[in-house]
Amino acid sequence: MDTSNLETYSVVALSTSHICKGALRYLTRLANDSECNMVMARDTGFFIKLYTDGDNVKTDMPDSLKEVVVFCESRGFLMIELDGDAMQIDDLPTYEWSDSCLELAEKQLTVTLYDGSDDYKGSVQATVVANPGGITIDFDGYADALNGSPLLVELYNDELSVVVWSDSDDEDPTHTISLEGVNSGAQRSLR
Incomplete structure (x- = not known):
């Protein structure tokens, strides 16, 4: 099979610790939205498909997720795998999931x-x-x-x-x- 004409793109795996709990809630909402096909939830995180035109940062998006999206866009990635087992990187802030972004406990x-x-x-x-x-x-x-x-x-x-x-x-x-x-x-x- 000739694969030279297949559309391919790069995926990056990042730790879920790079997003705050508010971003987790935001992504869960999108994953459950039947009209959104850019976010898929998994047991250990999310897959986020990015648009090639760069229209990926939304005004209602939590800041921690904006930072992750901008980081990935600037490096040419078109899909983000946020996973609890993926490694943390020094270029992005990390959030303690024992504390929420708003510093409130359940x-x-x-x-x-x-x-x-x-x-x-x-x-x-x-x-x-x-x-x-x-x-x-x-x-x-x-x-x-x-x-x-x-x-x-x-x-x-x-x-x-x-x-x-x-x-x-x-x-x-x-x-x-x-x-x-x-x-x-x-x-x-x-x-």
Whole structure:
């Protein structure tokens, strides 16, 4: 077989420690977006395909990921493999995954919700998990199509939203509710 006409490009493997947890959340969102075919999630990281025209840095992209993309673009790489087992390089900063970019630790709270109706006496256990990527609420016996939390509260593009997966057969959220209509206008801090 003549391979001289095949399109080829270079791939670089970099440690996931070169991105912060905010970038991890950003890449996970893209990998789960059915309209995005440039990011693929793996158990140990991501594959990121870069455009040849150089239009790879997005305004909403976390800074740590921008640095990785610019580094790879400037060296002619058209695919990035971010992997937990790949080596760290001195040319890029590293981030401690035990600390998030926002220096917040994950917090968890478990509560039992009781039916408020006089006619019913049911209950369900709920677990609230808060971390820099958002707040999830898991309910015993309820899960989305990917066996994840059916409810997420997140700050994305400076907009506070509630994201709901109410159909366990659908990987995509069924509802995204912006909370900006109830924003009192007070200054928000990401610290």
